[in-house]
Amino acid sequence: MKIVWKILLILFGVGVVAVLSALAYVRFRDMEGKHPVEPRTLDLSASDPGEGARIAAMVCQHCHLGSDGTMSGGLVADASAFGEVYAPNITQHPENGIGDYTPGEIDYLIRTGIKRNGGYAPPWMPNSPLLAQSDMAHLIAWLKSDRPEVQPSEVVQPKTRPNMLARALAAFAFQPIPYNDNAPAQPPASSDKIAFGGYLANARYGCYHCHSADFATNDLMVPERSKGFYQGGNQLTDEAGEKITAPNLTPHPDGLGGWSEADFAKALRQAQRQDGTMLRYPMRPYALLADEEISAIYAYLTHLPQAAGN
Ligand code: HEC
Ligand code: HEC
Structure with a gap:
């Protein structure tokens, strides 16, 4: 009998240690990891920053538009289930924004979720792997244009504070998307x-x-x-x-x-x-x-x- 109790106690102890280690793993692991960044060469010559601005107003601005009227970022209300998530400054500021991202690096991030430093941005930054190359070029031309909303802003957003749910999903579910080399050159013709x-x-x-x-x-x-x-x-x-x-x-x-x-x-x-x-x-x-x-x-x-x- 005594032996049985001892065994149960040991098993229980092992179980507790396993759960605590799993929690510690989820809590303290580096959520972003390190992923290869393999930007492609993009041709922006035929792109239209005005069209990029129009698309961005419907798909980027609700997260990245800051209180100073530039794309200086802010708290992402949509992601409140995951903790305090901040959309960063994506103006042309070289340190506080994304001034030194190349077009290829921006494209790589938007399609895969992998930032230029190799860190993975969880899907609270929505990925668009299927975007036509021409639409991607319009968006990037807008980010690189002289329009007022993308001019350098000094603003630095607070660091995102993910909760345990986000950390657990990041450990076991969230995944970068493989780069889609088959994205169409153009959207389908509007006649179809x-x-x-x-x-x-x-x-x-x-x-x-x-x-x-x-x-x-x-x-x-x-x-x-x-x-x-x-x-x-x-x-x-x-x-x-x-x-x-x-x-x-x-x-x-x-x-x-x-x-x-x-x-x-x-x-x-x-x-x-x-x-x-x-x-x-x-x-x-x-x-x-x-x-x-x-x-x-x-x-x-x-x-x-x-x-x-x-
Ligand atoms: C639902 C909110 C949301 C939308 C919509 C969104 N983003 Fe983001 N974006 C984020 C968040 C949050 C991050 C930070 C991700 C991280 O590092 O964890 C981010 C990161 C970025 C970065 C990387 C910045 C850096 O410092 O490395 C770029 C570039 C970017 N977004 C551009 C865009 C563009 C362009 C669009 C529209 C096509 C867009 N985002 C739409 C929330 C959003
Ligand atoms: C961020 C999430 C989200 C996105 C993205 C989104 N919707 Fe919605 N949509 C909703 C929600 C939530 C409602 C219900 C709102 C309500 O009942 O007050 C809704 C309502 C609607 C309705 C009204 C339907 C009804 O029965 O009342 C239409 C139509 C609609 N959406 C179309 C679209 C289209 C088209 C797009 C893309 C261009 C889109 N939505 C993108 C969340 C979204």
């Missing part, structure tokens, strides 16, 4: 409405990130393989910290079934529902979408298979 709309919704604006089942089961390389693709259900948090479920955007009656293209345009441009009530955060207005973009995204979403689910 469904292909163009699919590109916009998935690769450029990442609508499925929120409007599928869960961030954790999204497939960034093949979005169509994401669980509950555009069927909604993803549990998000609104400004008051309340749960908000991402709605279904398939043509099912629970989704866009009863929506006209004009209703859809109002939801995107003004963040208003059919009845005029406001859509809540984290749905943001996409005020700078061109008519042809809205029309193409609508055509794409309403051609998806009807699926129930939220």
Whole structure:
């Protein structure tokens, strides 16, 4: 009997030590790690900083726009589940911003999540592996342009303070994405409405990130393989910290079934529902979408298979 107790006690002790070591590992490991950085050579000659600024206003600004009116960064409300996450200064300041990033290094970071120092930026900085090379070039031309919002700002954001959840995910789940050498040179032609709309919704604006089942089961390389693709259900948090479920955007009656293209345009441009009530955060207005973009995204979403689910 005594022996049995001793054995149990030892096993229990071993268990406690194992759990404590796992916690210590998660808490103190270097979250960023060290990854190879293999930037490609980019051709910015045909790029348009104005188009880059327009895209950035819809996909970068809500995190990186600072209180001084430049892209000097700030606290990322969207990432509050992971602790205090700060989007850094990405103005042209050589030390406090990203003035000394080369175009290839910016492209590498946006596609893979790996920064120029080899550290991995967890997916609270969303990756865009499928972005067309021309869109990437517009964004980088904007970051390197003489537009006021990217001129050097001295601001230094506080260091991100990830919580244990973020640390555990970083230890066991978060992964850089392999560099996608097969990104298309250009978006599909706008005359092919469904292909163009699919590109916009998935690769450029990442609508499925929120409007599928869960961030954790999204497939960034093949979005169509994401669980509950555009069927909604993803549990998000609104400004008051309340749960908000991402709605279904398939043509099912629970989704866009009863929506006209004009209703859809109002939801995107003004963040208003059919009845005029406001859509809540984290749905943001996409005020700078061109008519042809809205029309193409609508055509794409309403051609998806009807699926129930939220
Ligand atoms: C949801 C918030 C969010 C959005 C949207 C976002 N970022 Fe970031 N970004 C971050 C955070 C947070 C980091 C810091 C990541 C880290 O180091 O852990 C970051 C890091 C960066 C860096 C690296 C800076 C450095 O000091 O190494 C660059 C460059 C960058 N972002 C550019 C962009 C561009 C361009 C866009 C739009 C295409 C964009 N980001 C969209 C949150 C965001
Ligand atoms: C950051 C997460 C997020 C992203 C990205 C996002 N949405 Fe949403 N969207 C939401 C949430 C949450 C709601 C619900 C808001 C509410 O009910 O107040 C919503 C609501 C909507 C609605 C209204 C649907 C309804 O049934 O009321 C439409 C239409 C919509 N989004 C389209 C889009 C499109 C198109 C994109 C990409 C251009 C997009 N969303 C990107 C989170 C997001």
